[in-house]
Amino acid sequence: METILIYISLLGSLTFAISGALKAINKKFDPFGILIIGFVTAVGGGTIRDILITDKTVFWLTETTHLYFIIGGVILAIIFRNKLNKFNKSLTIFDAVGLGLFTITGVQIGLENDLHYINCIILGTVTGSFGGVLRDVLVNETPVIFKKEIYATISIVGGAIYLILLKLEVQNPILQIVPIVLIIIARLVILKFKITLPQINYKKK
Amino acid sequence: METILIYISLLGSLTFAISGALKAINKKFDPFGILIIGFVTAVGGGTIRDILITDKTVFWLTETTHLYFIIGGVILAIIFRNKLNKFNKSLTIFDAVGLGLFTITGVQIGLENDLHYINCIILGTVTGSFGGVLRDVLVNETPVIFKKEIYATISIVGGAIYLILLKLEVQNPILQIVPIVLIIIARLVILKFKITLPQINYKKK
Amino acid sequence: METILIYISLLGSLTFAISGALKAINKKFDPFGILIIGFVTAVGGGTIRDILITDKTVFWLTETTHLYFIIGGVILAIIFRNKLNKFNKSLTIFDAVGLGLFTITGVQIGLENDLHYINCIILGTVTGSFGGVLRDVLVNETPVIFKKEIYATISIVGGAIYLILLKLEVQNPILQIVPIVLIIIARLVILKFKITLPQINYKKK
Numbered sequence: 001m002e003t004i005l006i007y008i009s010l011l012g013s014l015t016f017a018i019s020g021a022l023k024a025i026n027k028k029f030d031p032f033g034i035l036i037i038g039f040v041t042a043v044g045g046g047t048i049r050d051i052l053i054t055d056k057t058v059f060w061l062t063e064t065t066h067l068y069f070i071i072g073g074v075i076l077a078i079i080f081r082n083k084l085n086k087f088n089k090s091l092t093i094f095d096a097v098g099l100g101l102f103t104i105t106g107v108q109i110g111l112e113n114d115l116h117y118i119n120c121i122i123l124g125t126v127t128g129s130f131g132g133v134l135r136d137v138l139v140n141e142t143p144v145i146f147k148k149e150i151y152a153t154i155s156i157v158g159g160a161i162y163l164i165l166l167k168l169e170v171q172n173p174i175l176q177i178v179p180i181v182l183i184i185i186a187r188l189v190i191l192k193f194k195i196t197l198p199q200i201n202y203k204k205k
Numbered sequence: 206m207e208t209i210l211i212y213i214s215l216l217g218s219l220t221f222a223i224s225g226a227l228k229a230i231n232k233k234f235d236p237f238g239i240l241i242i243g244f245v246t247a248v249g250g251g252t253i254r255d256i257l258i259t260d261k262t263v264f265w266l267t268e269t270t271h272l273y274f275i276i277g278g279v280i281l282a283i284i285f286r287n288k289l290n291k292f293n294k295s296l297t298i299f300d301a302v303g304l305g306l307f308t309i310t311g312v313q314i315g316l317e318n319d320l321h322y323i324n325c326i327i328l329g330t331v332t333g334s335f336g337g338v339l340r341d342v343l344v345n346e347t348p349v350i351f352k353k354e355i356y357a358t359i360s361i362v363g364g365a366i367y368l369i370l371l372k373l374e375v376q377n378p379i380l381q382i383v384p385i386v387l388i389i390i391a392r393l394v395i396l397k398f399k400i401t402l403p404q405i406n407y408k409k410k
Numbered sequence: 411m412e413t414i415l416i417y418i419s420l421l422g423s424l425t426f427a428i429s430g431a432l433k434a435i436n437k438k439f440d441p442f443g444i445l446i447i448g449f450v451t452a453v454g455g456g457t458i459r460d461i462l463i464t465d466k467t468v469f470w471l472t473e474t475t476h477l478y479f480i481i482g483g484v485i486l487a488i489i490f491r492n493k494l495n496k497f498n499k500s501l502t503i504f505d506a507v508g509l510g511l512f513t514i515t516g517v518q519i520g521l522e523n524d525l526h527y528i529n530c531i532i533l534g535t536v537t538g539s540f541g542g543v544l545r546d547v548l549v550n551e552t553p554v555i556f557k558k559e560i561y562a563t564i565s566i567v568g569g570a571i572y573l574i575l576l577k578l579e580v581q582n583p584i585l586q587i588v589p590i591v592l593i594i595i596a597r598l599v600i601l602k603f604k605i606t607l608p609q610i611n612y613k614k615k
Contacts, residue, residue, distance in 0.1 A: 024556070030607035032563045033556025047462070052252070054262045057464045064526050078610055116269050133343070138543070140552040142345040146229070146238025153237045197235035200283055257457070259467045321474050338548070347550040351434070351443025358442045402440035405488055 009105065010069045012098025016042040017073030018084070019095055020135050025081055027139050037135055038074040042066070044131035049106050049123050053113055092191060093184075100183035103128035103155040104176055107162050117163050124159035125152050150190045150197055158183035214310065215274045217303025221247040222278030223289070224300055225340050230286050232344050242340055243279040247271070249336035254311050254328050258318055297396060298389075305388035308333035308360040309381055312367050322368050329364035330357050333388075355395045355402055363388035419515065420479045422508025426452040427483030428494070429505055430545050435491050437549050447545055448484040452476070454541035459516050459533050463523055502601060503594075510593035513538035513565040514586060517572050527573050534569035535562050560600045560607055568593035 020041025024034040043060050050058045060066045077084065084091065106127030110120030129145055129152040136143040145151040162179040170178075189195070225246025229239040248265050255263045265271045282289065289296065311332030315325030334350055334357040341348040350356040367384040375383075394400070430451025434444040453470050460468045470476045487494065494501065516537030520530030539555055539562040546553040555561040572589040580588075599605070 025610050027552070027557075028609055028611075029556045030560075030609060032560075032566070032607065033553075034610060036556060036562070051256055051461055052263050052266060054260065055464065058462050061462060061525055061529050064528050067528055067532075081610065115266055118269050118272055119266050122272075137342060137345075137547060138553060138556070140345065140547075140550065142232070143238075143343060146234045146241060146343070147232075150235075150237075152241070156237070197237065199233055199235060200230050200239060200286065201233075256461055257468050257471060259465065320471055323474050323477055324471050342547060342550075345550065347437070348443075348548060351439045351446060351548070352437075355440075355442075357446070361442070402442065404438055404440060405435050405444060405491065406438075 008097060008101050010065060011094060012101050013042040013066050014069045014073040014076075015091060015094030016098050016131055017070040018077045018091060020131075021074045021077035022081065022084060023135060023139060025077065029139075031078070034078065035071070035074050037138060038077065039070050040138060041131045041135040042070045042073070044134035045102060045106070045127045045129060046131075048130050048134075049109065049127045052123070052126070053109070056109070056113070093188065096184045096187040096191075097180075099128045099151070099155065099187055100158065100180035103158050103183055104162055104180050107159045111166075120163065121156055121159040124162075125155040128152070128155040150195060151187070153197065154183050154186045154190070157186070213302060213306050215270060216299060217306050218247040218271050219274045219278040219281075220296060220299030221303050221336055222275040223282045223296060225336075226279045226282035227286065227289060228340060228344060230282065234344075236283070239283065240276070240279050242343060243282065244275050245343060246336045246340040247275045247278070249339035250307060250311070250332045250334060251336075253335050253339075254314065254332045257328070257331070258314070261314070261318070298393065301389045301392040301396075302385075304333045304356070304360065304392055305363065305385040308363050308388055309367055309385050312364045316371075325368065326361055326364040329367075330360040333357070333360040355400060356392070358402065359388050359391045359395070362391070418507060418511050420475060421504060422511050423452040423476050424479045424483040424486075425501060425504030426508050426541055427480040428487045428501060430541075431484045431487035432491065432494060433545060433549060435487065439549075441488070444488065445481070445484050447548060448487065449480050450548060451541045451545040452480045452483070454544035455512060455516075455537045455539060456541075458540050458544075459519065459537045462533070462536070463519070466519070466523070503598065506594045506597035506601075507590075509538045509561070509565065509597055510568065510590040513568050513593055514572055514590050517569045521576075530573065531566055531569040534572075535565040538562070538565040560605060561597070563607065564593050564596045564600070567596070 017038035021034045021038035023041075024037035027033075029037065043066065047058050047060070050056045103124040106124035107120045109127075110123040115123070132145055132151070133143040136145075158179045161182060162175070165175050165178060222243035226239045226243035228246075229242035232238075234242065248271065252263050252265070255261045308329040311329035312325045314332075315328040320328070337350055337356070338348045341350075363384045366387060367380070370380050370383060427448040431444045431448035433451075434447035439447065453476065457468050457470070460466045513534040516534035517530045519537075520533040525533070542555055542561070543553040546555075568589045571592060572585070575585050575588060
């Protein structure tokens with residue numbers, strides 16, 4: 001089980017790197033810029049999480065496997081940049097898988113550090129969504145997750161479901177699989193039907 | 206005294222959260238985006254401060270009271286978004302109170318960590334002003350404190366006054382109250398009379 | 411030798427501060443905004459590096475020499491803002507020196523912390539280049555190093571050369587001087603001949 005989770009995590013890094021690299025290619029960045037944006041998209045959320053937790057070493061500084069997958073993802077994105085539109089659907093699926101897994105990883109790391117439930121959910125959301133926020137800040141756009149897509153909201157709900165299952169003493173692997181699968185399904189359904197949160201507008205007079 | 210300071214700190218978080226949320230509403234963010242911007246505005250400065258100090262845990266990760274006030278502030282901002290223009294004056298006062306208190310908190314934490322006076326003032330400025338900087342970066346604007354308003358300069362001067370009083374062996378609570386009150390008054394006077402720092406222009410030939 | 415390196419490091423901070431301050435003056439920031447942008451440009455890269463390494467204190471929090479050089483650089487930039495275009499060449503040289511030294515410093519700190527070679531190179535690149543990235547994010551521009559100039563790529567190659575020399579058991583001071591000098595020369599040659607990395611474009615049909 002543990003091993004499967006690591007593989008999925010690496011796949012999540014790979015696909016986040018691809019999505020970041022494609023965005024940088026669209027912005028006409030040079031190859032190094034593409035690599036950096038892919039890297040930041042893939043590790044940004046987990047890096048902010050690890051920095052917030054004082055005693056935790058940043059995860060990609062003590063191992064290199066994630067780095068190889070990120071570099072691989074960026075190279076794939078550059079080589080297949082013209083074809084990747086066709087694969088858009090499969091990319092979306094990997095991205096949703098990454099969101100699901102990264103969210104639950106963040107919540108679990110919060111629990112390991114004896115944090116309050118609310119803070120665990122915040123860490124899950126940061127891990128799942130803030131790579132994309134950093135990506136958008138670096139390419140000088142308003143982060144897309146704040147405006148057009150339901151994304152982080154899924155992290156919040158998914159993290160809460162994990163904590164509820166934990167309280168109900170649901171055991172592994174169901175405890176991990178259920179919220180991850182729910183996050184993935186929710187994300188894909190929302191993209192399929194273009195569901196957005198209602199905007200908060202000022203009253204017109 | 207200590208308890209009063211905590212209450213004011215929570216009020217500062219509340220009003221920073223309201224000001225962040227109102228900005229996000231203006232930018233047509235969705236509800237989650239509004240929550241995030243409110244959150245970042247309220248805790249951003251203190252978070253950067255705590256990350257810079259290696260041994261210090263990020264303050265909102267080990268307690269939840271600030272979080273409740275922030276969520277409350279965001280909900281208030283959403284509900285009363287049409288009326289809050291009328292309350293603009295009271296908001297400004299709370300924001301100035303937050304600036305005063307957060308600045309002195311930052312300076313004190315610097316002293317507790319045996320930092321040099323200059324670094325204490327930097328930490329005070331970061332605590333008081335950088336929540337707003339992060340807010341502006343995330344909504345993709347040039348941070349307002351660098352351009353249009355005297356804001357961080359007040360933090361610098363207020364922090365210096367605190368350190369001077371400390372050297373003069375002024376005791377609490379006067380030691381804390383005087384610079385906090387001076388920061389609040391300075392900020393309100395500057396807003397009232399729309400005082401700005403002189404711009405540094407290139408010589409025209 | 412050690413002392414010479416410290417002097418060069420301080421000169422690097424000074425010139426990075428000048429380059430940041432000039433950018434902020436162009437953006438019509440007020441004096442405090444100019445100071446902040448100069449400060450962030452000079453210490454930003456090293457600060458991110460120190461934050462990523464869990465146990466390392468942020469370098470400018472425990473000493474003040476860098477701060478004096480940064481404040482000095484900002485004041486020089488403000489006073490001589492009209493003349494500094496003439497000195498543009500000397501500024502470029504100092505900036506290249508800063509890039510070279512900061513890169514190797516970052517790599518060395520990675521080695522001291524027993525990190526993998528790839529991670530050492532990443533830390534070198536972050537130290538050398540990310541002050542400029544933060545500067546550009548704060549003035550609300552797309553970071554220039556991702557698009558128009560070969561900059562971080564030089565860090566990566568320079569860091570790799572240092573590690574190769576280390577493997578070949580080359581001793582100090584040659585071990586340090588060679589990659590630093592190569593980085594400086596590469597940067598100046600690239601600027602002189604306006605060399606850019608090839609853009610990755612979509613195939614036209």
